[in-house]
Amino acid sequence: MSISSILSTGTSALSVAQVRISVASTNISNANTEGYTAKSVDVTTRTVGGVGTGVQVIGSGSDVDDHLFESVVEATTKASYDSTIAAYYESILSAFGSTDDGSELSEALTEIETALSAAIADPDSASAQKDVIEALENWASTVNSVSDTIQATRTTADSAISEAVETANDLLHTVDDLNEQIVVAQAKGEDTSDLEDSRRTAVKELSQYVDVQYFTTSTGEMQIYTSSGKALLTSSVKELSYSASGTLTSEQTYQSDGSGSISGITVNGADLTDDLDGGEIGALIKMRDETLPELEEELANLSDTVMDAMNAISNLSTQDPPPNSVTSAGNYAAADAFSGTGSMSIVTTDSDGNVTASSDIDLSSCSTIQDVLDAVNGVSGVSASLNSDGQLVISADDSNSGIVISGDGTAGTDSKGVSHYFGFNDLLNGGVGDLAVPDSVSTNGLPMATITSTTVGDEAYVSGDTSGLQDIWSTLDSSMDFKASGNLSATQTTANTYLTNLIDDLADRSESAANTAKTSSSTQDSLSTSFVNETGVNVDEETILLTTYQQDYEAASQILTTAQAMWDSIMSMMK
């Protein structure tokens, strides 16, 4: 054992202490860096010929529980998915109503009944009739505006998808860059733990958007796949490509066979939309393609059923006095096919509402709209034609006469009454989004009275009769047949109850989505916290270590001082 070996041992202790102090300082300075894991230095005894000659660093790095991190990634995907779903539910729920203001749709329905009952009590009042028309218009515009909000929310989801896809691509590139650096460093035998920290942070962020699985190859390269196994990053990034469709309408849908007008999210031309079912992107796709269209369908079912029920009744009634001409709601071409059974009575009335002429048309003999036109034109004193919009117009030749359409005839596949089929006396027409009150309602007035007779000389209806309006009122207050739609099953109930069921179901789903989001967010919180606690820096621990290393350093210096003193005493001995 020589003095120089003591010197060398002391030096090795000094340098190890320096390395350790340096690592501890880095740890302390990164104590609050996101994703940073605490590093430690591995040392071993340096031996020469079996004799210890000091200490040496064999490496440094951090101890990371990869399984725990995988759980964090999974929990992050789920939390992000759930919170996006919850946020969209809450936002769309507010379009249907709030606790303070109630539901506009329900108010609009009630308003129709209120206005109708006022008109029934006083049918002669022009303002009461106007109120009914306004209430119908208000219902139409409320339904349309809720539908607009649903579509606007779909549009928001759609553009959010495009932003999320962009962010996901950026993150894939970040991981790819880090992969390259790690592979090179690992080949050189350098420490890659800091690079891995950054890569882990990027993967965790990516998992917010996409449900991913990943593994690391022996060269240190990380490969990323979707949960269904489609590659997103292997040796290079498989970029996701998506362009938002602009303002969406209810007709615009995504179809996995590519037939829809909303394009899919693709990788090199292959549609991956159905594979991206997790994370924020998965939630946005679900909202855009499933939840919101379902709601639109439920709203349409409500609106169509109410419209149909009201029109079916209003077409059994006539205005007081009957109008000189009636116009169909639908548009036709002369060659359009027509199928009907029974007969349609074309009745003309004088100014007192007495029947002046009445002819029955056999609908089973008509197979096209032209046949109907010809049959009606065959009735004297009455003309039928298609106007420039293709609407079927039936008018009395005498400008003082009124036209009443009656009869037991039915038409179309669902066997509607013939007047209902053509919509001569409709109160509402169009579908959700373009629901409207036809102009004829304001020009001809409301269908007030039920048709009592088609016999010439009789009164076609009783003047002052409001049973037409009463029947419409009763229809609104009675059970209607609602078919199954969206999340709601087929049911027989009143319009208002169907609406409250619809909103109740939406509110329940929103509440449960919020609870799910809360749970998954706290799961994610607790897993992330475990991971950070296990791998992160504890400043107090590092401070104590720092003090210990400082003492190590001082002790090592003492070794050198001692060796120096020994050397000095030998030198002085030799003088």
Added chain:
Amino acid sequence: MRVSTMGMNSQVMTQALKVQSEYSEALNQQSSGTKSSSLSGLDGQAGVALSLQSDIARSENLVTQAKAASSELEVAYSTLSSVTDLAESLRVSISSALDGSVTDPDSIKSEAASALESLTSLLNTKYADKYIFSGTESNTAPVDLSDADYDPLSGVADTDYYQGSSCERCLMIDSDTAIEYGITADDAAIEEVMRALSMLANMDTSTDVSDTLSETYDMLGDAATNVGLLQEEISNQVTTLENLVTAQTEFQDYAEAAYDSLTKVDVATATTEVSQIEAQLQASFAALGTVTSLSVLDYL
């Protein structure tokens, strides 16, 4: 268990923020009095709350209409009282003529003519700008004596003076029930008064009028009784409407209470909850303070 500085700090901070958000929610409840401004915060009762809301609105509307109908009926009732008064006062005159104390039948003739005018104007009474004896045709004056078809002297009942509708006004209660209300001026009792008055006003006083007088005396007596029955009918209608209003008002009280219990918070509970959360929030902040101020350096 090992903790990391960042993990511990952020966890304590997250907990404090969570308590803070609960605190803000509780404060909102306390200040607004409602459980939640969103329908999703009503413990799954959104549908019931909305149903109640629309039931209340409909009930309020029904009450408004029933009250309006009721005031209209009260006007009709008092108008019919005046009709009875007219008939009764003429009967007094007729009976005086019949027992010989009044000798000039012309005075009765002119009294009847003016009574007919009064009757016409009574039946053409408007309430809230609506003719109340015209049935559903409230813009049309119910009585027009100059109607070409009207012949009160034919000896049989003739309601051709009536211009209104044969349909009564009605109040929709539910899909199966509608209350019809009001009296139209073509009612037999009113027609009889009208015919008796016309007969008196048109009698030929140059001849013996005692038959006409005794006939109209009986007619007016009979009509007055029947008008009384009409008034009774109106009373019944008013009672029905008043019962409806009472029942609906009670329903509204019940529904509003039920609605409040679904959507409103109990102020005392809300206040207590706020102070509880406040204490918890203070504890959270204290923990945060301890975590940030505690350092091993102070002890090395």
